[in-house]
Each structure stands twice: as C-alpha cells, then as structure tokens.
Amino acid sequence: MADATATLDLADRTREADEPHSLVVRFGTGNPLRLDAGVDFAPLQIAYQTYGTLNADRSNAILVCHALTGDQHAVNDHPVTGKPGWWETMVGPGRPIDTGRYFIICPNVVGGCMGSSGPASTNPATGMPWGLDFPVVTVRDMVRAQAMLLDHLGIDSLFAVAGGSMGGMQVLQWAASYPQRVFAALPIAAATRHSAQNIAFHEVGRQAVMADPEWRGGRYFAAGTNPRRGLAVARMGAHITYLSDAALHRKFGRRFQNRDNPTFSFDADFQVESYLRHQGITFVERFDANSYLYLTRAMDYFDLAGDHDGAVANAFRGTPTRFCVISFTSDWLFPTAESRAIVHALNAAGARVSFAEITTDKGHDAFLLDEPELFAIVRGFLEGAAKARGLPPAKS
Amino acid sequence: MLMRLKHDLTMAEAARGPGGSRVDLLAVADMVERGARVLDVGCGDGELLRLLETRGVDGRGIELSREGVNECVAKGLAVVQGDADTDLANYPNDAFDYVILSQTLQATRQPRVVLEHMLRIGRHAIVSFPNFGHWNIRMQLLFGGHMPRTDNLPYAWWETPNIHFCSIKDFRDLCLAVGAKMDQAVALNAWGRQMRLKMPWWFWNLFGEQAVFLLSRRNGPRPAI
Missing domain, CATH: 3.40.50.1820 (Alpha/Beta hydrolase fold, catalytic domain)
Incomplete structure (x- = not known):
C-alpha cells in the first residue's frame, strides 16, 4: 500500500x-x-x-x-x-x-x-x-x-x-x-x-494517536516523523461510529476480500477490514494528527x-x-x-x-x-x- | 396515524369552500384572529397551517407521522415531529394565542391531559372532533349491533387509531371538568357544513357529525350557545 x-x-x-x-x-x-x-x-x-x-x-x-x-x-x-x-x-x-x-x-x-x-x-x-x-x-x-x-x-x-x-x-x-x-x-x-x-470515542482516537511512537509528544514535524499509524487507527474507530450496523452489513456483510477462504492469519480477510484500513490510510494523507486532537477536544467541550x-x-x-x-x-x-x-x-x-x-x-x-x-x-x-x-x- | 386520519375524512374532503379549503378547517380557521400565534397539534400535511398562513397567522405544527412532517417542512412550514400525548409538556405556558387540535382528540391516549396542556400553552384552544353521538352511529350500534363505521370513521374496531371517542355532550362535560370556558361551539353536518340554527345541545349531539369548540382557560359563566 x-x-x-x-x-x-x-x-x-x-x-x-x-x-x-x-x-x-x-x-x-x-x-x-x-x-x-x-x-x-x-x-x-x-x-x-x-x-x-x-x-x-x-x-x-x-x-x-x-x-x-x-x-x-x-x-x-x-x-x-x-x-x-x-x-x-x-x-x-x-x-x-x-x-x-x-x-x-x-x-x-x-x-x-x-x-x-x-x-x-x-x-x-x-x-x-x-x-x-x-x-x-x-x-x-x-x-x-x-x-x-x-x-x-x-x-x-x-x-x-x-x-x-x-x-x-x-x-x-x-x-x-x-x-x-x-x-x-x-x-x-x-x-x-x-x-x-x-467523548469516550474521541478519547480512544486521541490515545491511538498519542500511542504512536512517531507522535513524539506532538513534535513529529521537528523529529521528521509522522504518527500516521496512530491517526489511521483513530480514523478507523471513528469511521465505525459514522456508519450503522445495518449499513455495514448491507455494504460488506461477512464477505471475504479477494479470497474464497479465511487465511487463518491477521490479514484483512474481510471486506469490512479492508475498507476500514483504506479509510485510515487515505485519511492520514490529508489530515494532521495534532489537528485531530484539537478538533475532537473542541467537540468534547461543546455544551x-x-x-x-x-x-x-x-x-x-x-x-x-x-x-x-x-x-x-x-x-x-x-x-x-x-x-x-x-x-x-x-x-x-x-x-x-x-x-x-x-x-x-x-x-x-x-x-x-x-x-x-x-x-x-x-x-x-x-x-x-x-x-x-x-x-x-x-x-x- | 394522525395524517391518515385526516386523509380519510372523505365526506369533509368532498366539502370544500370557495377557496378550495376543507369546510371543517375553514370552521376552525374562522375562529382564529388575524396575526395570532398558533400551534396546530396533529397538523397532518399542513393544510390548515397553509390556510392560516394566508390569513397572516404565525403558525407552527406538531405531527406524529414522519411523512406528514417532512411534507410540511418541505413546504416551508414550521413543523416538528412529535406526539400530542408526550411532547406538549415541553412547551412553556402562554407560548401561543391558539392551540388547535383538529380531528385528533379521539386518537390521543389521554384526551384530558392533552386538553389541559392546550389550555396551558395557549390563551385559547380549538378542538374539532367527530361526534360519536350522531344519530347514524347510534343507529348502527342499536340495530346493527356492530361498532359503527362511517365515511368519516372508516376503520374496523381492531385497526382504528381512534381510541377515545366522545359525543358533543361528553366533550362539553370534559370542558367543564377542566375549567375551560366555551367561547364558541359549532356543529358540522354530514356534508361538513356548519349548522347555523340556534338549537339546544341534544339536537347538535344527535345531528352534528363533527363539532368545533373554541375554548379559553379562564373559569367563567357558561356561554349561551
């Protein structure tokens, strides 16, 4: 990829x-x-x-x-x-x-x-x-x-x-x-x-970003790194909350991705896994990890x-x-x-x-x-x- | 449910005034002062609100059916999806000049509570309902031995949304019980036309197919209708 x-x-x-x-x-x-x-x-x-x-x-x-x-x-x-x-x-x-x-x-x-x-x-x-x-x-x-x-x-x-x-x-x-x-x-x-x-969902997303070693306490630009794995996981989790059980089932069901049988591994066997990974990867292309922290926080504070x-x-x-x-x-x-x-x-x-x-x-x-x-x-x-x-x- | 009820008012549908409006709705609208703030509870597809709008009334609606609400909002009417039985409690006192319940009372779970809320939220309440004391209904039960069905009330007993029927006399008793002042009451005949004769209650109760009451909150002497 x-x-x-x-x-x-x-x-x-x-x-x-x-x-x-x-x-x-x-x-x-x-x-x-x-x-x-x-x-x-x-x-x-x-x-x-x-x-x-x-x-x-x-x-x-x-x-x-x-x-x-x-x-x-x-x-x-x-x-x-x-x-x-x-x-x-x-x-x-x-x-x-x-x-x-x-x-x-x-x-x-x-x-x-x-x-x-x-x-x-x-x-x-x-x-x-x-x-x-x-x-x-x-x-x-x-x-x-x-x-x-x-x-x-x-x-x-x-x-x-x-x-x-x-x-x-x-x-x-x-x-x-x-x-x-x-x-x-x-x-x-x-x-x-x-x-x-x-707020709980947002916290999981933020923790995923911050748990990525490449996040470097938020100073990843200076370090020349990019916490894209953490941000991708945050996006994957959040993306589930934007859909519904019925919509996921309608789109993917339990169908396999490019294979007829399970691989008995942790590859993306299921279409829904492959879809989420794609969502995560394309998101980090265009979004800044720290910005994700700030904006989720802004929503949390809204009352x-x-x-x-x-x-x-x-x-x-x-x-x-x-x-x-x-x-x-x-x-x-x-x-x-x-x-x-x-x-x-x-x-x-x-x-x-x-x-x-x-x-x-x-x-x-x-x-x-x-x-x-x-x-x-x-x-x-x-x-x-x-x-x-x-x-x-x-x-x- | 509330919208379906209105669509099934076939007799009254057939009876339309010069402007093309349903005569029973015209009877309701005629009780509303120009420029008033109005809440139409169970507003269906918004026909009454549209009629009131042409008379300079600031109208809002509540409707149970999603189709009805979406149709109203798409027409530019201020209508919220909600239930007369549960959502009136969220409105503050004196929020409106008139609260209207048109052909919906008999489908509510707690007509008395609904009426009390209407009188709390509005300075006036207007209630229209089918009269279960009408001679045709009495005859069906007396001689047919079945739950009555009419053009206005076409449902079989096991499918009807109308769970709290009342006669004109019954409704008058409820008004007295909740301390509502009856400012005006009209009966509509089988063709939806107003019965303009000055007659005693028993006559209206027998020959009025529908009734429209204008009420206000203050306790006062019963009007000589």
Whole structure:
C-alpha cells in the first residue's frame, strides 16, 4: 500500500496549513481572536472558499460549517486528494443550497489543518509548526473566528448557517452567539452537547494517536516523523461510529476480500477490514494528527447548557432565528434524542422551529450522502425562509 | 396515524369552500384572529397551517407521522415531529394565542391531559372532533349491533387509531371538568357544513357529525350557545 505522506518532507506537509489552495484572510496582531482558553491569538489566518454571487444588498449569504474532518473545499475538488468536495450533493447549481441563488461561504475551522490557523500552521515565533503549543480551541472560538471573516467580507447578517455534526454544533453556536446575524439555522445530525459516549470515542482516537511512537509528544514535524499509524487507527474507530450496523452489513456483510477462504492469519480477510484500513490510510494523507486532537477536544467541550446556566433554552431566549433541525433514524453517534433536545429547548425559548427525522440506514454520515428526503426538506426550509427574507426566486 | 386520519375524512374532503379549503378547517380557521400565534397539534400535511398562513397567522405544527412532517417542512412550514400525548409538556405556558387540535382528540391516549396542556400553552384552544353521538352511529350500534363505521370513521374496531371517542355532550362535560370556558361551539353536518340554527345541545349531539369548540382557560359563566 503506497503511502504518499511517508515521502513528504516538512515543507510539503505544512504547505496547505500555511499557503492553502483557497482564499485566505490574515488578521494581524492588532486584531486578535479572543479564545475561550483566555488567550488573545494573533496573527490569525482563516482559509475559506466561496461559491455563487453575493447580491447587492448582501442578504443571500449562507455559511456552511464543516464537520470534524471536513474543510473549506465543500464544492470543489480537494487540492490534496483530488476527490470531489464533501457536500457536492447538497451545495451547487440547482442543489438545495443553490449556488445560483445564494452566496456560500465555507471556512476551514480554527484548529484545522487546511489553511486556518491550527497546530500544523507555522508558529511565527519559532518558524516551526505550533504542535501542542497551539492553544486549545472551542466551537465558540471557531464561530468567533468565522464572525471575523464575515466582518472582513462586509456581511452583517447571514441568510442561513448550515452544517452537520461538528458543523451543526457551529450552527447552534452561531445562533446562540450572534442571533441577530443569523436569519435561518440548519443544524443537521447535531447536539447541544457532546455526550459522554462521544467523548469516550474521541478519547480512544486521541490515545491511538498519542500511542504512536512517531507522535513524539506532538513534535513529529521537528523529529521528521509522522504518527500516521496512530491517526489511521483513530480514523478507523471513528469511521465505525459514522456508519450503522445495518449499513455495514448491507455494504460488506461477512464477505471475504479477494479470497474464497479465511487465511487463518491477521490479514484483512474481510471486506469490512479492508475498507476500514483504506479509510485510515487515505485519511492520514490529508489530515494532521495534532489537528485531530484539537478538533475532537473542541467537540468534547461543546455544551450549550453549561454555557447558559444549565438550560439550553437560555441560549436561544427571544431568538429571531428560524431553525430547521434534522436527524437520522440510524445515527447512533448523534441520535434523534439529541436533536429532540434541541427542539424542546427551542420550543421553550419560543423559537420558530421545524424538526424532521429522516429514515435511513446510513448512520451519522447520512448528512453527506444522497438522501432525497434530506434534500427536499433543506430545499423547502430555505425556500420558505427566502420568501420570508424577501430574496428573489431562483434563476431558472 | 394522525395524517391518515385526516386523509380519510372523505365526506369533509368532498366539502370544500370557495377557496378550495376543507369546510371543517375553514370552521376552525374562522375562529382564529388575524396575526395570532398558533400551534396546530396533529397538523397532518399542513393544510390548515397553509390556510392560516394566508390569513397572516404565525403558525407552527406538531405531527406524529414522519411523512406528514417532512411534507410540511418541505413546504416551508414550521413543523416538528412529535406526539400530542408526550411532547406538549415541553412547551412553556402562554407560548401561543391558539392551540388547535383538529380531528385528533379521539386518537390521543389521554384526551384530558392533552386538553389541559392546550389550555396551558395557549390563551385559547380549538378542538374539532367527530361526534360519536350522531344519530347514524347510534343507529348502527342499536340495530346493527356492530361498532359503527362511517365515511368519516372508516376503520374496523381492531385497526382504528381512534381510541377515545366522545359525543358533543361528553366533550362539553370534559370542558367543564377542566375549567375551560366555551367561547364558541359549532356543529358540522354530514356534508361538513356548519349548522347555523340556534338549537339546544341534544339536537347538535344527535345531528352534528363533527363539532368545533373554541375554548379559553379562564373559569367563567357558561356561554349561551
């Protein structure tokens, strides 16, 4: 199995982090990002992509927030892997998030590794990647940084914020932190807080990374190593949680991979093993191990109730934002009960909220996949919101 | 379940007003003030919410069936998937001007609790339901000896989602029991049309196929209907 990262030198591995193949905005020391950890972080870099055209009164902007291992390349080929954008099913011309009608902004989160400031970015003080010297960031920090990006773009108010999983957490945080700037919010397969089970899964992933001798206490760039085995194992474990028992069975069953009989060894006899190994190996090509630690940590710390006197409803009291909450029947990582908790809190806060649970066996990852019911709901919700906002109909 | 119930309202479906809306829904909508905040419990495919929207009402819905919810949301309506029996408890007091339960009361597990929640959440409650005291139903049981089945209530006893039937008189008693004030009550005949004659309760209870009640929370004198 060829592994491209093995042969990359330091400059190659940090190139996307410092000089990404996307739009970039840099904020100097005079404009720091105030982090929850109590640090004023500067200079700050945010990498982002835009799709579609901003209208004259700047009222058609939709912020798309990516999930844990996503990035700003939502609707274009990925600069590292060459694969299509991660949300091309949802965003594009004539798609539910229609680039012919809306102006879509997709930033890489702070703490990420595709061009926004993160542990793989160069620390200007040392000339080396930050590594574990990078401050711990939270979902609220990500959203604060995105607000700085919008200020830079001259967009006061977003027509909508949309995202799944960690992206859905950002959506909720947006509505809580900047209610006047969010007309419509679409948290998909999300939760108001990360559950104990999910924190537990993340901890296993982090331990896998840190147990790799090549991790070197987080200073693998300096050591010229790369903890790709640890990160691949973390990805394999996490990937199982994104699917479902039914989906795994439908795709792989107990079928063997390129053989008729078991080898009575620990090779990847089963298709499902081979698939997971492939997921792990391709992931390390494009993702930084420390970034994985930081972003899983940010999700773990997410707790809207904890930030608002123990009641999620307090986060949304009197909100003018309209919400559409969506969950999937087979999602056991962010199960429907979590979405229902969001809905109850929004009801208690008197918010205008829609909630739909979509029947699918595809698990948590369903928000990234071809789900016609999801598309119909997102399209309908955005059209209703666009009408209320007075946006002109889509160009046919 | 709740949506199926509505789709089976064949008689009332046939009876549509000038704007194409179901007459029983028009009777409900006519009780709602313009610009009010409304929660439609068991909103089905959203027909009443759409009708209310054309009248400047800020409408929200709860619907049990996933198909109904998804259809509503795709139409741009604010509807959540939920159950009248369990989810009303999560709404705060006085959240709405009107809480509507249209053709759904008889399918709830605890009609009294549901009604009490409606009166807590809304300043007014509007309840429409099929009248089990209608002469046709009485005749079927009296002479046929079978559980009644009508165009509005087509299910056999072993498959019906309707587990708590009541007559107009029964419902009036429930309103008294929970301290609801009856601001308005209308009966609809077999064609879904409002019976506008001023008649005593027993007449309505015998000839009204459906009833629509407008209630409010305050204890007060019984209205002279």
